[in-house]
Amino acid sequence: MTSLNSRVFPRLYRDSVALMAIASSTEARDGVDRVGAVMATPANIAILDESAMLPTGLTAAPDDLVIVVRGDTDEIVAEALDAAEAALTSVESARRNEDRPAATIGEGIQAMAAEDSDRPATMAAISIPGTYAAVVAERALRDGLHVFCFSDNVPVEDEIRVKGLARERRLLHMGPDCGTAIIDGVPLGFANVVRRGTVGIVAASGTGAQEVSRLLDLAGAGISQLIGVGGRDLSAEVDGLMTDLALDLLEDDADTGVIAIVSKPPAGPVADRLLARLAAIAQKGTPTIACFLGAEDTDGEVTVRGTLEGGAIAAAAAAGHPLQVDAASGLPTTAPPGRVLGLYTGGTLASEAKLLLKRGGVTDAEVLDLGDDEYTAGKPHPMIDPEARATRIAAAGSDAGVGILLLDLVIGYGASPDPATPVVEAIGAARAAAAADGRELLVIGSVCGTPADPQGLDRQRGLLEGAGVVLTPTNAAAARLAATLHTTGARA
Amino acid sequence: MLGAGRRQLVITSDAFGLVPGGMQVRPPEFARLRRDLARRDPARGAAIHGWRPAVVEPADLRVTAIDIDSAALDLLERATTAPGAIGAFDPSRQRAEASALARAARDGADVADTLLRLIGAGPGSTPAGDDVVAGVLAGLRAAGLSEAAAELGARVLPLLGRTTAASTHYLEAAATGRFADRVHALVAGLRSARSAPAAIRAAATFGASSGTDLLAGIVAGARITPAIRKSA
Numbered sequence: 001m002t003s004l005n006s007r008v009f010p011r012l013y014r015d016s017v018a019l020m021a022i023a024s025s026t027e028a029r030d031g032v033d034r035v036g037a038v039m040a041t042p043a044n045i046a047i048l049d050e051s052a053m054l055p056t057g058l059t060a061a062p063d064d065l066v067i068v069v070r071g072d073t074d075e076i077v078a079e080a081l082d083a084a085e086a087a088l089t090s091v092e093s094a095r096r097n098e099d100r101p102a103a104t105i106g107e108g109i110q111a112m113a114a115e116d117s118d119r120p121a122t123m124a125a126i127s128i129p130g131t132y133a134a135v136v137a138e139r140a141l142r143d144g145l146h147v148f149c150f151s152d153n154v155p156v157e158d159e160i161r162v163k164g165l166a167r168e169r170r171l172l173h174m175g176p177d178c179g180t181a182i183i184d185g186v187p188l189g190f191a192n193v194v195r196r197g198t199v200g201i202v203a204a205s206g207t208g209a210q211e212v213s214r215l216l217d218l219a220g221a222g223i224s225q226l227i228g229v230g231g232r233d234l235s236a237e238v239d240g241l242m243t244d245l246a247l248d249l250l251e252d253d254a255d256t257g258v259i260a261i262v263s264k265p266p267a268g269p270v271a272d273r274l275l276a277r278l279a280a281i282a283q284k285g286t287p288t289i290a291c292f293l294g295a296e297d298t299d300g301e302v303t304v305r306g307t308l309e310g311g312a313i314a315a316a317a318a319a320g321h322p323l324q325v326d327a328a329s330g331l332p333t334t335a336p337p338g339r340v341l342g343l344y345t346g347g348t349l350a351s352e353a354k355l356l357l358k359r360g361g362v363t364d365a366e367v368l369d370l371g372d373d374e375y376t377a378g379k380p381h382p383m384i385d386p387e388a389r390a391t392r393i394a395a396a397g398s399d400a401g402v403g404i405l406l407l408d409l410v411i412g413y414g415a416s417p418d419p420a421t422p423v424v425e426a427i428g429a430a431r432a433a434a435a436a437d438g439r440e441l442l443v444i445g446s447v448c449g450t451p452a453d454p455q456g457l458d459r460q461r462g463l464l465e466g467a468g469v470v471l472t473p474t475n476a477a478a479a480r481l482a483a484t485l486h487t488t489g490a491r492a
Numbered sequence: 493m494l495g496a497g498r499r500q501l502v503i504t505s506d507a508f509g510l511v512p513g514g515m516q517v518r519p520p521e522f523a524r525l526r527r528d529l530a531r532r533d534p535a536r537g538a539a540i541h542g543w544r545p546a547v548v549e550p551a552d553l554r555v556t557a558i559d560i561d562s563a564a565l566d567l568l569e570r571a572t573t574a575p576g577a578i579g580a581f582d583p584s585r586q587r588a589e590a591s592a593l594a595r596a597a598r599d600g601a602d603v604a605d606t607l608l609r610l611i612g613a614g615p616g617s618t619p620a621g622d623d624v625v626a627g628v629l630a631g632l633r634a635a636g637l638s639e640a641a642a643e644l645g646a647r648v649l650p651l652l653g654r655t656t657a658a659s660t661h662y663l664e665a666a667a668t669g670r671f672a673d674r675v676h677a678l679v680a681g682l683r684s685a686r687s688a689p690a691a692i693r694a695a696a697t698f699g700a701s702s703g704t705d706l707l708a709g710i711v712a713g714a715r716i717t718p719a720i721r722k723s724a
Contacts, residue, residue: 013658016616016700023581038581039619039656041612047581062612062656104505107523129694131677132509153690373686 002033003074006055007081008040009065014088019065022087026069029083031076036068037084105140125188126151126175133176134158141165141173148188149175149230152373156237159230163241172249173242175230179206179414182213182226189228190383190414193452197222198257199315200250202243204233205293207346207410208262208308210448211475212291214412215312217450218473219323224255234266240274251281258318260289260311264351278302287318293348294355308352309476325473332470335485336440338403342367342479343392345382345419346448349408353479360483367406368392383415390426397430397441403490405430406482407445408475409464411455418455420463427467442485443469446478502661509673512553512665553670557636560682560714567688568681569715571695572708583620583701586613590712594628597644598637598716607647611663612655620705622659626666626675627709633669634679635714641669674698678707682714 014022023037036053038044040060048054053068060066067084071077102108105124112121124140126133130153137147141162154176166173174181174188180203181188185196192210194217201223203209213223227249229242243261250256259281266274271292278288279301289303291311298304303318305311309325316323340362344350350369357365368375370382370389382389396402405427409419427443434441445464449457461471472478502514505522517525572587589606596603607625614620625648632641645667652660662672671679674694681691695703 013617013656016618016702019615019617020700036581038615039612039617041619041656042654043609043611043613043621044581044619046609047585047613062654065617104523110523129677129697130690131673131680131694153687373689376689 002070002072003077004053004055004068004070005074005077005081006058006066006068007085008058008060009067009085009088010061011063012065012088014065018088022067022084025087026067026080026084029071029076029080031072032080033070033072035070035080035084036066038066040064040066105136105143105145109143109145121145123148123183130154130176134162137162137173138165141169141171144169144171146172146183147174148181148183148228149173149178150189151175152177156232156235159232160238160241163233163238167241167245170245172227172245174228177232178228178230180209180226181228182223184225187413190410190412191226192217192412192448192450193454194226194450195220195222195452196224196255197321198224198255198319200224200253200256200259201226201315202246202250202259202261203228204231204243204261204263204266205348206231207408207448208291208293208348208352210346210410210412211308211349211352212260212262212312212315214448214450215309215323215325215474216316216319216321219312219316219319219321221316221319221321221323224253224257225250231264234263234270234274236267236270240266240270243274244277247277247281251284251286256286258287258289258315260291260315262291262308262311262348263293264348265292265295275302275304289314289318291315293351307356307476308348309474312474325477331472331481332442332485332489334489334491335442336403337490338401338439340365340367340404340406340482340486341396341399341402342406342482343389343396344369344406344408345371345386345389346408346410347371349410349448349475352475353406353408353482356476356479357483360480361487362483365482365486383410383419386416386419386422390422393423393426394429394433397433398437400437400439403440403442404482404486405441405443406478407443407469409445409447409449409460411447411449411457411460412453415455418460420455420460424463424467427469431468443467444472444478444482445469446472446475448475509677510551510553511662511672512670514672553665553672553676555630555633555669555671555676555679557638558634558679558683560635561684563685564682564688565711565715567685568678568691568707569711571692572704572711581615581620583614583616583705586610586619586621586624587705587708589621590624590628590709591715593625593644594632594709594712594716597628597632597640597713600640600643603644603647607651608654611648611651612659614705616699616702617656618659618662618699618702619655620701622655622663623702623705624709624712626663626671627678627706627711628713629666629669629709630671630675630679630706631710631713631715633713634682634710635716637713637716638669641713645669674703675706675710678703678710681707682710 019037027035041062069080102111123146125148127150130151133151192214194213227246282288282301295306303314347369354367610621648667677694681688695707
């Protein structure tokens with residue numbers, strides 16, 4: 001015999017998240033069988049009735065909240081109802097608490113001013129669904145804040161509008177879909193801990209900027225600012241609105257002695273204008289490097305480089321810290337037969353690998369950017385959550401067509417706290433599957449990180465090396481090695 | 493909450509988005525207003541301080557026909573299968589009726605029993621069933637079936653007394669073709685496989701299950717159109 005009772009809270013609204021929490025915590029009490037916490041509409045009364053949860057004599061209206069409890073004894077049920085009522089009341093008092101976090105840009109500005117009036121807010125980081133991002137960005141810009149906009153899926157019309165507004169006010173609007181920036185030494189989004197130096201970077205590509213900046217750190221050059229502008233800034237539509245402003249700011253920045261742009265090749269007319277602008281800056285004495293992925297390397301007033309590695313080497317040299325990217329010793333000279341499969345978490349790193357495999361004469365390589373929307377749909381980016389890639393790495397072991405696996409490993413702020421471990425486990429599984437079939441798998445990769453990154457560069461590298469991964473100093477070197485081994489070193 | 497003869501005015505900040513028949517104010521004003529309302533004396537109503545006269549711009553909140561992408565539909569549909577049980581109440585029960593409701597609306601079949609089961613049904617102060625119905629109404633309009641949506645809306649109106657005051661407001665607007673900004677954000681997910689993930693993420697942020705319930709309705713409404721183009 002069980003007991004059933006209810007309590008009605010006339011005209012009481014609580015949001016559904018709070019109701020769900022109250023219902024499940026009440027249901028978890030000893031001796032409680034089932035709990036319902038719903039608005040007393042006719043349809044819900046009918047559902048209660050069907051599920052034998054309708055106490056006799058319950059009278060309530062649609063705007064009343066009713067909590068129904070079924071439990072072992074009358075006493076247990078009464079106590080559970082008391083607890084639920086107490087929880088409802090505490091939700092109410094928490095709601096009134098003035099200490100809740102700021103929920104809008106305006107509240108954030110007020111809160112920071114209240115905390116320390118000498119250090120007012122200067123930048124808003126926006127990471128909300130793209131539909132709303134432009135509205136919030138506009139608000140921030142009108143309040144005099146720079147904007148770092150991580151949100152993607154922002155309509156291009158909105159991007160043009162807010163960037164126009166930002167330009168008018170001489171404020172940065174980094175993004176939308178801006179993954180990486182380092183402003184005054186503060187990393188935003190996905191960024192490595194890069195030493196301060198003299199190279200100012202303007203980047204329309206996230207992991208591209210990470211690879212270039214961490215190589216500058218390796219060279220000892222370091223960066224002054226890394227300004228992300230979002231992947232569409234150099235499209236014909238957006239026309240470099242933010243790149244122009246970023247270049248203005250870097251030109252005026254006393255700490256910047258070299259300027260590098262990292263991007264896919266811009267739209268034709270945009271590229272012409274940008275190169276002319278960079279040439280003019282170079283004539284005034286600041287060396288400029290255009291790192292346009294896939295472009296042909298040329299040396300003129302502007303140094304143009306077609307790879308991230310090439311861009312980093314040129315920028316490091318211009319900053320007086322030549323970067324030595326020696327071929328590591330003890331590299332393999334042969335590889336198992338089979339095609340090259342690239343499983344990447346960094347989009348620009350994947351593009352660079354694709355490009356160099358093609359240049360190396362590899363025609364059957366498959367390089368996947370697992371951070372693309374196509375693969376993430378509703379799941380976290382693989383730089384944050386390495387599991388999706390690990391599954392694919394493990395599966396590659398059962399694919400008889402694959403001989404060489406090509407990987408990136410991105411560490412730094414924003415990235416997974418230990419991306420190497422799931423990769424190492426998956427490589428173990430892949431190798432076991434291949435061996436069971438009488439095959440081998442060669443794994444080549446590079447780590448995009450600096451010694452100061454929180455994950456520990458040496459530790460992450462050590463884990464990969466322990467799993468037999470051949471590590472090269474740059475992503476480009478990894479791709480070149482894969483191409484060479486595939487075309488000339490494949491064992492029969 | 494509302495006495496007889498009073499009208500509900502939903503005031504939102506721009507972070508939430510507009511709702512039909514509502515009013516959107518700038519963040520500092522919203523914060524002040526919320527503070528004043530929290531301190532209100534229930535007997536006297538709210539005193540609102542410091543509002544300046546301003547230009548009021550009406551917004552068009554109708555959902556109109558769009559190009560629906562079949563891959564986007566699949567992605568959105570997959571996102572609506574997650575359960576979200578609240579004690580004895582699981583909104584998947586209401587979501588399960590969405591397709592049948594959309595089909596009946598298109599075919600001009602009898603929807604009375606389905607609506608009786610859905611309106612006011614399920615967890616939340618805007619019960620899940622109401623979100624499903626509002627979603628179906630939006631989905632039908634996105635699919636270009638505005639007449640079917642209007643007919644279904646006409647069947648919904650007489651049943652509004654069966655749900656909560658907060659929900660009545662949204663559902664009445666939906667029945668006459670107007671939808672909150674957040675519904676528009678979900679409908680936009682139908683356009684392409686690239687726009688779908690943002691809609692799925694947005695849905696997850698509306699209430700405990702409201703966004704997903706809405707999405708289930710939208711997908712059901714949008715799916716029954718014969719004119720879905722193949723994904724590129």
